[in-house]
Amino acid sequence: MEKTEQAFIMIDFCHIVPTPHLDLVKDREVHLVLAHLIEEDEEYCKFYRNIGAELIMDNSAFEMYKRNEPMYPTEKLIDMAKKVGATYVVMSDYPKEPIKKTMDAAVEMIPQLTEAGFGTFFCPQSEPGDIEALIAAYGWAFHNPAIDYVAFSILNIPLAYNCETENQMQKFLSRWKFMKELDKRFDLKSIHRDKRFHFLGMTEGPNEIELMAEFHDYIDTWDSSAAVWAGLNGYRFDNSPTGMINGKYEKEVDFSFETKDTYNLNTAKYNMNYIDGLCGYGIEN
Numbered sequence: 001m002e003k004t005e006q007a008f009i010m011i012d013f014c015h016i017v018p019t020p021h022l023d024l025v026k027d028r029e030v031h032l033v034l035a036h037l038i039e040e041d042e043e044y045c046k047f048y049r050n051i052g053a054e055l056i057m058d059n060s061a062f063e064m065y066k067r068n069e070p071m072y073p074t075e076k077l078i079d080m081a082k083k084v085g086a087t088y089v090v091m092s093d094y095p096k097e098p099i100k101k102t103m104d105a106a107v108e109m110i111p112q113l114t115e116a117g118f119g120t121f122f123c124p125q126s127e128p129g130d131i132e133a134l135i136a137a138y139g140w141a142f143h144n145p146a147i148d149y150v151a152f153s154i155l156n157i158p159l160a161y162n163c164e165t166e167n168q169m170q171k172f173l174s175r176w177k178f179m180k181e182l183d184k185r186f187d188l189k190s191i192h193r194d195k196r197f198h199f200l201g202m203t204e205g206p207n208e209i210e211l212m213a214e215f216h217d218y219i220d221t222w223d224s225s226a227a228v229w230a231g232l233n234g235y236r237f238d239n240s241p242t243g244m245i246n247g248k249y250e251k252e253v254d255f256s257f258e259t260k261d262t263y264n265l266n267t268a269k270y271n272m273n274y275i276d277g278l279c280g281y282g283i284e285n
Contacts, residue, residue, distance in 0.1 A: 011209070011216060011279040014056070014223035015272055019044045020258035024228060024268065029053055032223040035072055036060040037255060038080045044255070048084040056121060056198070056221065057086035061093050062155065066252075074109050078116050088119040088149055095155055099126045099137040110146045123151035123200065126160050131178075134160040138182060142191045149220075152178070154201035168247055172204040172211075179215050188218050196220040205242030206271070209278040216280070225253045227275050231268025232259055243274070 014032040015025050019041055025031065026047075033055050037044045048055060057080065064071055071092045072080075081089045091113070092105040102125045113120050122144075124137035134156065141150045154171075157178045163170035182188060188197075202208055202224035212219065227237070230249040237243045259265065 010281060011219050012221045013275055013279045013281075014221060015228050015275075016223055016225035016253070017228040018232070018253065018255045018257040019047075020256070021228065021232065021268070022047045024272065026051065030056070030221055032056045032058055032221070033084060033086065034058050034060050034063065035077060035080050036063050038084055041255065045084060055084055055086040056088045056149070056223075057081045057084065057090065059090045059092055061090070061095070061123075062201075065095050065155075074112050078112065078118070081118055082116070086118060088121045089113050090121040090123060090151070093123045093125045093156075095125050096128055096159065097125060099124065099130075099133045101125075103137060103140060106147070114146070119148040120146060121149035121151065121198070122147045123153055123156065125156050128159045129162040131160045134178075135181065135185065139186060142186055142195065145194070147195070149196045149198055151198045151200050154203050158203075168204050172208060172242060175199070175203070175208070176211050179212065183215075188215070192218040198222065202226045202248070204248050205240070205244035206237050206275050206278060207241065207243040209275065222279070224275075227271035228268045229253050231271040232257065232264050234261075234264050234267060236267045237271050237274045 012030040014030055015028070016032065017024050022044070031048065031051070031053055033048050035057060057077070059072060059077055061071060077089055091109045093102045094105070106122050110120050122141050124134055124141060126134040126137060138150065141147050152175055158171045158174045161170070161174050163174060179188070197218050197220055199219055199222040206226065209222065226248060230244070233249060233251065235244070235249050238245050
């Protein structure tokens with residue numbers, strides 16, 4: 001799909017929120033929606049079906065991975081994407097598996113998604129510790145004209161550096177280090193002329209966005225539940241190096257969670273504004 005020029009550099013941030021608080025994101029221009037919630041939550045599905053914005057439909061691989069459940073088949077993903085009017089569909093990816101498994105899945109899915117009218121969104125994966133294989137998978141994606149969007153995940157890159165469960169600062173720095181390496185090998189500026197780039201999730205705090213400042217020209221979209229979920233639970237972003245002095249709020253998101261606590265609701269909004277500021281909202285060059 002053809003990229004459009006922006007008047008100034010801005011990352012479109014997709015805040016992921018529990019269903020009872022979807023009103024917090026009703027005015028956003030781009031959203032990342034979760035396949036398993038489209039299937040399981042009618043209120044969530046209806047909200048996004050009627051929103052009239054650009055939608056990236058995630059395949060819920062991360063959720064399936066945590067549940068130890070199989071990936072959705074392509075036909076099911078296409079049906080769900082049609083249900084909400086998605087623009088792009090995240091193709092099946094397989095964490096901790098050899099790169100060929102995710103690449104082969106993409107080769108199989110691309111014609112089906114293209115025929116159905118969807119843009120293609122690819123997230124490379126590799127076996128733990130195999131950073132060279134992951135780099136090769138990105139090179140394959142960068143030079144495949146049938147892939148529209150390429151993703152950089154909080155799961156695949158730390159895994160490839162063998163720091164998924166190690167020192168949290170290693171995780172915080174892993175995507176920055178990886179982007180530096182990719183830029184050296186492939187020249188991201190030239191690759192980005194024909195691709196969109198998306199950052200899946202956020203590591204130890206919102207200031208990872210600031211850490212990536214030298215790559216903001218190439219990051220089109222970014223998603224995380226961190227701002228809203230931490231805020232709804234009373235955790236406010238701060239002035240520490242990562243933006244969360246005690247690290248990321250690790251409690252798993254409950255998408256049915258609702259609060260009427262004014263302080264927590266205002267904290268969620270504060271956190272959203274904090275991230276939006278880092279992404280360049282309202283800053284014209």
